[in-house]
Amino acid sequence: MTFADYAKDKAPFHAFAIGLTAFVALMMAVSGVDSGTVLYTASTCLLFAIGYVCAGYAFRKSFYRELKLSMNAKDVKVDHLPKPQTKGQARLLAFARHLQDEHEGQLRRLRTEIREHQDFVMSWIHEVKLPIAAVRLLLARGEALPEELADKLEDEISKIDNYVEQALYFSRIDSFSRDYYIAELQLQTIVKASVRKYAKLFINKRIAFEIQEGEIRAYSDGKWLAFIVEQIMANALKYTPEHGRIAAGWDEDAAEKRLWIEDNGIGIPAEELGRVFDKGFTGTNGRSHAKSTGLGLYLAKQMALKLGHRLSVRSEPGAGTRLTIHFPKFRSYMDVGGP
Amino acid sequence: MSMKLMIVEDDPTIRELIAEALGKWGFETWVEEDFGQVLAGFIREAPHLVLMDINLPSFDGFYWCSRIREVSKVPILFLSSRDTPMDMVMSMNMGGDDFVQKPFHMDVLVAKIQALLRRAYSYLDLQPSVIEHDGVVLDLKDGTIVRGDSRAELTKTEFAIMNLLMRSKGVIVSRTKIMRALWEDESFVDENTLTVNIGRLRRKLAELGREDFIATRKGQGYIVP
Numbered sequence: 001m002t003f004a005d006y007a008k009d010k011a012p013f014h015a016f017a018i019g020l021t022a023f024v025a026l027m028m029a030v031s032g033v034d035s036g037t038v039l040y041t042a043s044t045c046l047l048f049a050i051g052y053v054c055a056g057y058a059f060r061k062s063f064y065r066e067l068k069l070s071m072n073a074k075d076v077k078v079d080h081l082p083k084p085q086t087k088g089q090a091r092l093l094a095f096a097r098h099l100q101d102e103h104e105g106q107l108r109r110l111r112t113e114i115r116e117h118q119d120f121v122m123s124w125i126h127e128v129k130l131p132i133a134a135v136r137l138l139l140a141r142g143e144a145l146p147e148e149l150a151d152k153l154e155d156e157i158s159k160i161d162n163y164v165e166q167a168l169y170f171s172r173i174d175s176f177s178r179d180y181y182i183a184e185l186q187l188q189t190i191v192k193a194s195v196r197k198y199a200k201l202f203i204n205k206r207i208a209f210e211i212q213e214g215e216i217r218a219y220s221d222g223k224w225l226a227f228i229v230e231q232i233m234a235n236a237l238k239y240t241p242e243h244g245r246i247a248a249g250w251d252e253d254a255a256e257k258r259l260w261i262e263d264n265g266i267g268i269p270a271e272e273l274g275r276v277f278d279k280g281f282t283g284t285n286g287r288s289h290a291k292s293t294g295l296g297l298y299l300a301k302q303m304a305l306k307l308g309h310r311l312s313v314r315s316e317p318g319a320g321t322r323l324t325i326h327f328p329k330f331r332s333y334m335d336v337g338g339p
Numbered sequence: 340m341s342m343k344l345m346i347v348e349d350d351p352t353i354r355e356l357i358a359e360a361l362g363k364w365g366f367e368t369w370v371e372e373d374f375g376q377v378l379a380g381f382i383r384e385a386p387h388l389v390l391m392d393i394n395l396p397s398f399d400g401f402y403w404c405s406r407i408r409e410v411s412k413v414p415i416l417f418l419s420s421r422d423t424p425m426d427m428v429m430s431m432n433m434g435g436d437d438f439v440q441k442p443f444h445m446d447v448l449v450a451k452i453q454a455l456l457r458r459a460y461s462y463l464d465l466q467p468s469v470i471e472h473d474g475v476v477l478d479l480k481d482g483t484i485v486r487g488d489s490r491a492e493l494t495k496t497e498f499a500i501m502n503l504l505m506r507s508k509g510v511i512v513s514r515t516k517i518m519r520a521l522w523e524d525e526s527f528v529d530e531n532t533l534t535v536n537i538g539r540l541r542r543k544l545a546e547l548g549r550e551d552f553i554a555t556r557k558g559q560g561y562i563v564p
Contacts, residue, residue: 126394129420130350133442137356140445147513161442181424192525199522203515209527223422 001064006057017049060085121171125164132161154200162234166295169227173302180221180307187216187259190226191248194233205242212249218257218327224303225325228311231296232261232323239321240265256329262322268315276313277301342456343367345386347377347403348418349395353441357390360445366452377403378410386413388455391435393419393426401433408434414455418443446523470505472563475549477505486547496526497540500533504553504563513560537561 007014025042029035066082073080078097084090135157139150172179188211195202195209202209236246240263250259268276272283282294297311304311304325315321344366348354358368369384371377374396381389389407393400404415417430420441427438437451470477476485482498483490493501503520504512514533521528528536537553544552554562 126420129441130353133420134350134352134356136442137353137360137445140360141356179423195527196523196525199519202527203518203522206530208529211527 001061001068003057006060007053010053010056013053014049017046021045021049063089118171118174121167125168125171128164132157132164158200165227165230166299169224169299169303170295173299173306180224182219182221182307184217185220185222185225187218187225187250188212188214188248190222190229191233191259191261193226194230197230198233198237201237202246205237205240205244207237207240207243208245210245210247216250216252216257216259218259220307220309220327224307225309228300228303228309228325229259229261231300232325235296236261236263236265236321236323239263239267252329254329257327258324259327260322260324262320264320267317267319267321268313269317270315273313273315277311341365341367342388342460343369343384343386344452345369345371345381345384345389347371347374347389347395347400348392349374350392357445357448361449361452364449374398378406381407382410387460388413388452389415390452391415391417393417393421393430401429404430404433404435412459414459416451416455418448444523470502472505472508473549473552475505475544475547475552477501484543484547486549489547491543491546493540493543494536495524496521496528496532496536497543499524499526500536500540504561508563511556511560511562516560 021042024045025038028038028041063082063085070076070080070082078093078100081093081096084093135153139145139154139157145153191211195211201207233246240246244264246261246263248259248261250257252258269284272281275281276283277297277300278294279298280294281298301311308328310326310328312324312326313321314324344361346354346358346368348357348370354370358370361368369380369386371380373380375398377395377398391400391404395403400417400419404417407413407415414436415434417435417438418441419426419430419438422440430438436455439448439451468478468480470479474486477483477498478485479502482493482495484493484501499521500517503517514530518528518530518533521533541550541553544550552563554564556562
């Protein structure tokens with residue numbers, strides 16, 4: 001609060017002081033007091049009034065300065081505010097405290113609700129995995145059902161399994177900080193595992209898979225990275241026509257390691273490229289080719305960010321799409337300032 | 340000697356399916372149904388390995404694992420839909436030997452069971468290391484086929500195909516099924532490569548004088564009759 005603001009707030013007092021001085025001066029003049037004395041008294045009165053305002057500002061200044069400081073600070077509570085100097089300020093602070101209490105109560109209730117909801121989703125997911133496991137075992141027995149039917153059932157149960165998996169990871173994103181373990185991983189193993197998982201789809205659609213020879217290691221969390229790779233793989237499979245080809249490979253430079261998965265499928269139009277990682281974005285491909293929830297790549301991107309990786313996409317409509325996971329190399333202390 | 344496995348799993352469908360599938364692999368199984376008396380059942384049945392679910396009525400799998408550990412060192416394999424690092428750490432801390440997450444592939448489960456048994460009882464020494472059919476012997480250890488005095492070496496892919504066909508002798512195996520078995524084994528072959536491999540396998544069998552060993556059933560697949 002500047003002095004000008006304070007003086008403006010005190011406008012009624014200024015008017016009152018001026019009015020009073022004018023009245024006193026007028027009365028003195030009417031009673032025949034000589035003009036020198038009248039002038040002296042009036043100016044002294046005004047001086048007193050100005051002095052009063054200045055002193056008041058000096059007194060209040062500290063309160064407003066602290067108020068301003070706490071407003072810029074993060075996570076401020078009413079208890080951190082300066083002591084009230086007047087009853088009026090005290091009332092306002094009490095009101096603010098009341099608002100804060102109510103707000104905190106609501107937040108607490110909301111948090112409990114969210115946690116309960118999350119716990120329910122988690123336990124539900126673990127429950128629903130049992131019947132999925134049972135169905136898979138039943139299908140593996142494979143004598144009661146005609147092969148064609150068993151084949152279709154397996155497809156459907158795989159879809160359910162994948163959606164459940166997405167739900168599981170979606171509800172886990174928030175508790176990520178408690179649920180990861182970074183280790184040096186063999187990336188080609190993770191890619192191969194995801195291909196094994198989708199082997200049936202590959203074979204049924206007669207899509208060939210190629211992977212670069214050799215091995216590459218990077219630091220990440222096995223479970224979460226596997227999920228990211230699976231989402232990318234599922235996406236590639238969805239948009240690659242029969243007899244297509246999906247390939248995986250890697251390279252690295254001074255700044256990062258890169259793991260890429262590419263297909264020779266229908267590709268993504270340039271104007272949609274920027275939005276493929278958006279939540280719920282299905283694009284023209286998603287609408288015309290396959291049912292898509294638009295959740296897979298969104299989840300993959302969110303998780304990649306949490307792990308400190310980055311996802312990028314390159315595509316040419318009609319020629320194919322390449323998704324790349326970037327693993328930045330951390331600059332070690334020795335390198336700082338080096339060549 | 341057949342190995343006895345104890346199954347502690349409260350979902351009836353799953354435990355029966357597991358028992359049935361393991362039975363086919365030549366294991367004897369005992370399914371515990373009284374979840375308050377798992378330890379007593381364990382002592383009575385004296386299994387060679389325990390498959391343990393985590394979520395059980397009354398006490399959980401961790402509890403029973405640690406109780407069994409008080410009296411025995413048999414391998415314990417956890418089987419659960421829980422998959423957080425905490426669950427895995429807990430299961431190992433309680434004395435578990437391995438962890439399989441549901442839903443699982445029966446082949447994976449069997450492989451893990453075999454690995455644990457092998458370590459605990461030198462079990463594989465008891466397993467046959469050759470398959471024989473109609474005069475042709477497939478050596479599982481060095482991946483060769485032998486007939487009489489002649490022998491031929493197989494590549495990894497050829498060996499996997501031969502293994503699958505000989506194990507399912509008398510049954511038609513579709514090309515898709517062969518491909519899935521190969522992909523499961525991380526040989527990501529396509530249709531043409533499969534045809535080429537079958538051709539090479541037949542030539543090698545022909546060298547041993549058995550070009551008719553693998554028959555083609557048009558539109559259905561292959562069969563070792």
